[in-house]
Amino acid sequence: MADCFVMSTLHFVYLPRNTTETLICSFPEKSSELQNPVRVFIMSATNNTFENVKAVILSAHKSATSRDKVNFYNSWAENYDQDVAVLDYRAPSLAANSISSHFTGDRDAAVVLDVACGTGLVAKQMKRHGFRHFVGIDGSEAMLRLARESGLYQDLKQAMLGEEQLPVQCDSFDVVLIVGALSVGHVPAGVIRQLCKSAKPGGCICMTTRSNQDNLDFKAVLERELKQMEEEGLWICVEVTEVEDWERAVSEEEDGYIPGAVYLYKKL
Numbered sequence: 484m485a486d487c488f489v490m491s492t493l494h495f496v497y498l499p500r501n502t503t504e505t506l507i508c509s510f511p512e513k514s515s516e517l518q519n520p521v522r523v524f525i526m527s528a529t530n531n532t533f534e535n536v537k538a539v540i541l542s543a544h545k546s547a548t549s550r551d552k553v554n555f556y557n558s559w560a561e562n563y564d565q566d567v568a569v570l571d572y573r574a575p576s577l578a579a580n581s582i583s584s585h586f587t588g589d590r591d592a593a594v595v596l597d598v599a600c601g602t603g604l605v606a607k608q609m610k611r612h613g614f615r616h617f618v619g620i621d622g623s624e625a626m627l628r629l630a631r632e633s634g635l636y637q638d639l640k641q642a643m644l645g646e647e648q649l650p651v652q653c654d655s656f657d658v659v660l661i662v663g664a665l666s667v668g669h670v671p672a673g674v675i676r677q678l679c680k681s682a683k684p685g686g687c688i689c690m691t692t693r694s695n696q697d698n699l700d701f702k703a704v705l706e707r708e709l710k711q712m713e714e715e716g717l718w719i720c721v722e723v724t725e726v727e728d729w730e731r732a733v734s735e736e737e738d739g740y741i742p743g744a745v746y747l748y749k750k751l
């Protein structure tokens with residue numbers, strides 16, 4: 484069955500899963516002026532070749548605000564897992580490996596906060612390392628629905644980070660992660676203070692960001708904040724891992740794989 488929801492003057496129209504594409508259509512402000520929708524972009528890569536996935540990701544770059552970006556994720560959710568597999572998106576496994584190699588507590592009992600959890604790829608990787616208790620937060624209702632269906636999370640909450648506070652108690656989590664969401668138009672760097680607050684003293688906080696050209700300014704701001712918080716005695720740096728083959732490049736200016744980084748901190 485087709486679904487439709489309204490976002491300002493943009494309508495995202497969901498077509499059934501077995502159709503080959505989902506369209507974003509733009510409509511005039513007033514319904515009385517409704518004419519044929521103008522097709523502006525193919526939103527889903529049901530035929531998920533690399534070229535199709537690339538087109539979907541590049542369409543997200545047109546999102547000006549976090550809210551636009553979350554609406555983009557609402558429309559991408561159904562195909563997200565299969566599309567990021569085509570991109571060879573390795574951030575969830577790289578972050579989980581970093582935590583696993585430094586976490587010394589009881590994994591059976593540890594409670595993990597997965598911020599910008601998406602469909603649940605990070606919890607899936609953490610589970611492979613023996614973690615079992617997950618709380619997830621995301622701004623996109625459609626991504627959260629898939630995370631719920633994964634059966635991995637004990638609790639899932641919706642919040643627009645950067646606009647709303649992280650909806651969790653302070654000093655509560657053994658591990659806090661944010662993977663694939665610290666970048667321009669996603670979750671702002673300032674939110675990492677809230678991540679640190681939500682961790683228990685001694686808890687791990689793991690963050691990732693891309694290191695390719697269009698994210699370098701954001702990365703510099705993020706690293707200033709990480710350092711500033713260390714100088715304030717809020718946490719210490721355990722490990723920073725720069726990874727060359729983070730995920731396949733999608734921009735016209737880049738070839739092969741783009742780099743990225745995993746940051747692991749311990750709350751004091």
Ligand SMILES: C[S@@+](CC[C@H](N)C(=O)[O-])C[C@H]1O[C@@H](n2cnc3c(N)ncnc32)[C@H](O)[C@@H]1O
Pocket residue numbers: 549552553556574575598599600601602603604605620621622623626642643644645661662663664668669670671
């Ligand atoms: C690339 S996905 C990463 C999902 C998951 N962590 C993973 O690695 O597969 C980015 C996620 O961040 C969420 N997101 C982006 N900006 C957000 C914001 N300001 N507040 C809450 N969630 C946000 C999106 O809805 C999306 O689920």
